[in-house]
Amino acid sequence: MRTIRGHPSIKRMLDVRLAATGLSAFQLIKDEIHGPMIIKPLPDLVFIRFCFDFETKHGKGIAVAFLVSTSNGTWKAWSLLTRLGSLKAYPEKIGTLHSRPSHHESWEDQRRQEFEFDEGDPTVLVIGAGHCGLQVAARLTYLSVPTLVIDKNQRVGNNV
Ligand SMILES: Cc1cc2nc3c(=O)[nH]c(=O)nc-3n(C[C@H](O)[C@H](O)[C@H](O)COP(=O)(O)OP(=O)(O)OC[C@H]3O[C@@H](n4cnc5c(N)ncnc54)[C@H](O)[C@@H]3O)c2cc1C
Structure with missing residues (x-):
């Protein structure tokens, strides 16, 4: 903004x-x-x-x-x-585009793949995992835009 x-x-x-x-x-x-x-x-x-x-x-x-x-x-x-x-390239995941949970992989495996970016580099790099950064990352992830959030702090929300 x-x-x-x-x-x-x-x-x-x-x-x-x-x-x-x-x-x-x-x-x-x-x-x-x-x-x-x-x-x-x-x-x-x-x-x-x-x-x-x-x-x-x-x-x-x-x-x-x-x-x-x-x-x-x-x-x-x-x-x-x-x-x-x-x-335009990442339409809202609603209706027929709504993501269905995979029955082949555990939630843990899916999360590991997301962390490791097995399928390619992230499209968006969000610098700062504060309120705004996490909000933007959540929205982009919901639109299936590969997003990586980084922060100079060790832990999320440890900045105050
Ligand atoms: C003492 C205090 C109490 C507060 N209490 C409340 C409350 O009770 N309720 C409320 O609604 N709001 C409260 N606020 C306000 C709220 O914390 C802020 O409005 C909100 O955190 C702003 O979010 P932001 O994402 O813009 O920035 P920030 O939360 O500051 O996030 C920015 C992030 O970017 C990281 N960063 C910065 N530069 C770099 C860099 N170069 N590389 C990597 N990472 C970087 C920082 O480490 C940080 O994690 C409080 C603020 C303070 C200071």
Whole structure:
């Protein structure tokens, strides 16, 4: 998770990442929860909030945008939050893709194979087995993305 503020920083990030990311398929979401709405937190402050789906080369995501009304009557982008929700090459393991437990190997053998990466190197290396690292690793493992978590500490959760 990272936040980028101000025109120069946002432009620098877009110059480097926009072409490589391959954003496409923008689609305004109109359902009851995500549909466009006017938010008036204070008498002299008004936001328009809207959400849209988008795709990148590698996945699908959702964005939340806030426009703020300015004193000269125009609307200005205030914030844009984007979140990658799924990976095209690693679809969610639900329905017919749901992993079935193997009856040929014990759970211990399966875990040993996962630790040793018998079938190839991990695709993702997560540095830091803290709250965020373990959460990312659990999610990627659920999507069947081979993931290795490392930590400078001997034991998980021993960092405080
Ligand atoms: C004293 C204390 C009490 C807290 N109590 C609570 C509480 O009661 N409830 C609560 O919800 N939150 C609590 N928090 C906050 C919570 O611990 C943090 O919000 C959470 O741990 C942040 O998770 P993280 O994964 O971002 O970072 P961290 O938990 O800091 O994890 C980062 C990990 O990366 C590893 N690492 C860093 N650099 C490297 C490197 N170069 N190579 C390899 N590994 C590396 C570290 O060893 C660490 O394991 C507490 C925090 C402190 C300090």
